[in-house]
Amino acid sequence: MAAGEFRLRVCYAKSGRARFLSHLEVMRALERSSRRAALPYAVTKGFNPHMKAAFGPALPVGTAGEREYFDIWLTQPVPVADALERLRRSTPAELGIDQVRYVHEREPSLTAAATMARYEVAVGGEGVTAEGIAEALVTVIGEGRLEVERKGKTKVFDLARSLPEEVRTRSTGPLVIVEVTTRMGQEGSLRPDALLEEALSRTSVDGAVVSVTRTDILIEEEGVVRRPL
Amino acid sequence: MSSDLSRRVEALLPRVERPVRYINSEWGARHASDAGHRTVLLYPDTYEVGQANQALAILYDRLNSIEGLAAERAYVPWVDMAAEMRSTGVPLFSLESCTAVVDFDILGITLPYELTYTNILEALDLAGIPLDATGRTEEHPIVLGGGPCAYNPEPVARFFDVILIGEGEDAVVQIATAHRDAKRSGLSRSEFLDNLAGMPGVYVPALYRPAPGGGVEPSGSAPPVVTKRVLTDIGVHRPPLCPVVPYMDVVHDRFTVEVLRGCTRGCRFCQAGMVYRPVRERSADDIVRDVMEGLRCTGYDEVSLTSLSTTDHSQLEEVLRRLTGRLEGSGITVSLPSLRVDAFSVSMARLVSGGRKSGLTFAPEAGTQRLRDVINKNVTEEDLIETVSRAFSAGWRRVKLYFMIGLPTETDEDILGIGGLVHRVQQAAREAVPASDRGSVRIGVSVSTFVPKAHTPFQWEGQIPTGEIVRRQGVLRSAMPRKGIDLSWHDADVSFLEGVVARGGREVAAAIESAWRAGARFDAWTEQFELAVWREAFAEAGLDPAAIASRSYQRDERLPWAHISSGVSERFLWLERERALTGTTTVDCSFDGCTGCDACGTLDVDVLLGGESRGGR
Structure with missing residues (x-):
């Protein structure tokens, strides 16, 4: 960060039909929001000058997010309440802006700092029960490893490492909600729907993942787990 | 009802590729579903191809600005989504309120190019609207067409209730208002259409029948010739300043201000240059004001100053200096769609590129001076070489050149001439850059096949046969320098089909x-x-498609589009054809005096430069 710049961290949601957006589409939409908000954004130097902004870990197309983040660098400090109000007015409701705060220049980047994420996976289908899913998950997790095939490549996850917290299940109406916390990082990030699909394949019921929502992105620091904001 | 349809659409989204094509609520989308009269505007291709279409953006803006009228948007679902919709009984829907298209008062469809015609039928079918205008009842929307291809409407005429010829800003509002009033006073569909046929620029195909000598003629009191609608001054309507800002990465994803309409350079192959006459510029003050306001409203990081020939704008330099000054340090860039072959254009490109020198595009169109004179493309080889040298000296490393094959009077010598010209451009480019940089010099060459279009001086000429297109493409390949050239050409079969559909009639x-x-x-x-x-x-x-595409017409034969007038007289077009065949060029009337095309007189308009009437037509 250059001297005289102010790093504003923004917490937003990816909800409703916006969950069908790709990460690139979300980034572009929020950069446009920031310009519409007339924030005094900093511009990168170099061949292709553009808004100085950095986004948190990507969400796949179809996955919603409750607390997603990006950082934007400003050339003048704008009061937090003012920045929040301006961003809210200039952003589509499905990418609702929840919170903004200045963070220190020494704070590591969102992608480097975020090592865990919490998800809620909704599972539905004839005969699907919370107990049945919980039982299948115990079996899968008990095996210790999970092979996931994606784009023709097989990736093996060490579940003891990938699942730092206990998986919880509960029923709401016809759906079963499964809360999964996964670790993310350079070794790859376990997609919670992959875990649930494996569990469903171990049951005799015809269940399917209905929706996936990332509810939190977390930073682990000296044994303490915290939110980026 | 619409919220139920919305849920049914949403259930399909996880199953299709690129669901972002079908989601609503983009920034700038207007929601006025309680308006008394509703139009849905459809682009006959996918969302990413049609979203940035300026014509529909203008009409959307106009209709939504009038009390009691409203417009929404629809696109043609890709084949996977169409299959899902058919299997689940989901009809074609509008994006904004997710209302079935069949429930709108008017379905407006733009006609951007011939190869979208099957998509129009796909859209009508998915909407549950009978394909033939005559099969529709009071329950169906009025299907209204318009756009560039309306100048030969016959191949799609029977699918439309109404086709508007010419500029739609005022006409579409008048049509929607007339339709609202007709519904209020209880007029039937056919009574409304009969009345509408008297409105300037309106063509109601069902009121015309095939004429004995070819083409069509009115069967009742509808006008024998429908003359295009035209705005005297495009400055009376500001461009859409808060257009829809898509989530998806669409074609032409940037803010746009149309800085001038029309082009009178007089290239004889160019339909747009004939049918959009006369030239009408927006003033520099208006352009700067509208660019700044539109960027604030949309949040785009790029603005394009569009027109058929933006470097012809009489105040372009002033506009660019003012804009680059205002946008300095914002990371926002200005772009120009295409450049004229001259030094001025390169200096303008230096102003706008914001330090970026991605690539320049020029269109010499033909390989020899003889053929360039035939088509009235007033560009010389010296101009091109000098322009390219200047651009490469200034730091550009890539240039793209557009050519056509199959132009009237073309011989193999002209095609070999393209190869020679490209070679000399390449030499000039290499000489203009430091020796160490020569490896990065790229010359793109794009070669399309000429389709003789309605309302141009070449409208009487047939298209060359497919076998001949393929042979000439072979000659072209053999004539190209072997290294450092990225050559692309249009598929001969596609050009052939374009020719058939562009030149055919009602059959x-x-x-x-x-x-x-x-x-x-x-x-x-x-x-x-x-x-x-x-x-x-x-x-x-x-039908024999080859006979349709390659058919040449005599002066006294009736053309399939003879009942449509762009204001430019057939007499002038024929005169231009005669001049073409003798290699005689014609000047640009915006700068060098009237050339007698008759557009200004017929349409009661005049050339407007910098917002001022040139006068003395």
Whole structure:
């Protein structure tokens, strides 16, 4: 960060039909929001000058997010309440802006700092029960490893490492909600729907993942787990 | 009802590729579903191809600005989504309120190019609207067409209730208002259409029948010739300042201000240059004001100053200096769609590129001076070489050149001339850059096949046969320098089909319908196009497509589009054809005095430069 710049961290949601957006589409939409908000954004130097902004870990197309983040660098400090109000007015409701705060220049980047994420996976289908899913998950997790095939490549996850917290299940109406916390990082990030699909394949019921929502992105620091904001 | 449809649409989204094509609520989308009269505007291709279309953006803006009228948008679902919709009984829907298209008062469809015609039928069918205008009842929307291809409407005429010829800003509002009033006073569909046929620029195909000598004629009191609508001054309507800002990465994803309309350079192959006359510029003050306001409203990081020939704007330099000054340090860039072949254009490109020198585009169109004179492309080889040298000295490393083959009077010498010209451009470019940089010099060459278009001086000429297109493409390849050239050319079969549909009459509609029934859609997409399906469709309709495309007309024969007038007289077009055949060039009337095309007199308009009437037509 250059001297005289102010790093504003923004917490937003990816909800409703916006969950069908790709990460690139979300980034572009929020950069446009920031310009519409007339924030005094900093511009990168170099061949292709553009808004100085950095986004948190990507969400796949179809996955919603409750607390997603990006950082934007400003050339003048704008009061937090003012920045929040301006961003809210200039952003589509499905990418609702929840919170903004200045963070220190020494704070590591969102992608480097975020090592865990919490998800809620909704599972539905004839005969699907919370107990049945919980039982299948115990079996899968008990095996210790999970092979996931994606784009023709097989990736093996060490579940003891990938699942730092206990998986919880509960029923709401016809759906079963499964809360999964996964670790993310350079070794790859376990997609919670992959875990649930494996569990469903171990049951005799015809269940399917209905929706996936990332509810939190977390930073682990000296044994303490915290939110980026 | 619409919220139920919305849920049914949403259930399909996880199953299709690129669901972002079908989601609503983009920034700038207008929601006025309680308006008394509702139009849905459809682009006959996918969302990413049609979203940035300026014509529809203008009409959307106009209709939504009038109390009691409203407009929403619709696009043609890709084949996977269309299959899902059919299997689940989901009809074609609008984006904004997710209302079935059939429930709107007017369905407006733009006609951007011939290869979208099967998509129009796909859209009508998915909407549950009878394909033939005559099969529609009071329950169906009025299907209104317009756009560039309306200048030869016959191949799609029977699918439309109304086709608007010319500029739509005022006309579409008048049509929607007239329709609202007709509904209020209880007029039937046919009474409304009969009345509307008297409105300037309105063509109601059902009121015309095939004429004995070819073409069509009114069967009742409808006007024998429909003359295009035109705005005296485009400055009376500001461009859409808060257009829809898509989530998806669409074609032409930037803010746009149309800085001038029309072009009077007089290139004889160019339909746009003939049918959009006269030249009308927006003033520099208006352009700067509108660019700044539109960028604030949209949040785009790029603005394009569009027109047929933006470097012809009489105040361009002033506009660019003011804009680059205002936008300095914002990371926002200004772009120009294409450049004239001259030094001024390169200096303008230096102003706008914001330090970026991505690539320049020029269109010499033909390989020899003789043929450039035939088509009235007033560019010399010296201009081109000098312009390229200047650009490469200034730091550019890539240039793209557009050419055509199959122009009237073309010989192999002209095609070999393209190769020679490209070679000399390459030499000039290499000489203009430091020796260490020569490896990065790239010359792109794009060669399309000429389709003689309605309302141009070449409208009487037939298209060259497919076999000949392929042979000339072979000559072209052999003439190109071997290294450092990225050569691309248009598929001969696609050009052939364009020729048939662009030059055909009412009879072609049957083949379009047969092709659609046999599965043809998205014909402009290489992976979707199959000529065999079309050949079968023409056979079924009892037509010889090659005879339609390659047919030449005599001066006294009636053309299939003779009932449509762009204001430019047939007399002038024929005179231009005669001049072409003798290699005589014609000046640009915006700068060098009237050339007698008759557009200004017929349409009661005048050339407007910098917002001021040039006068003395």
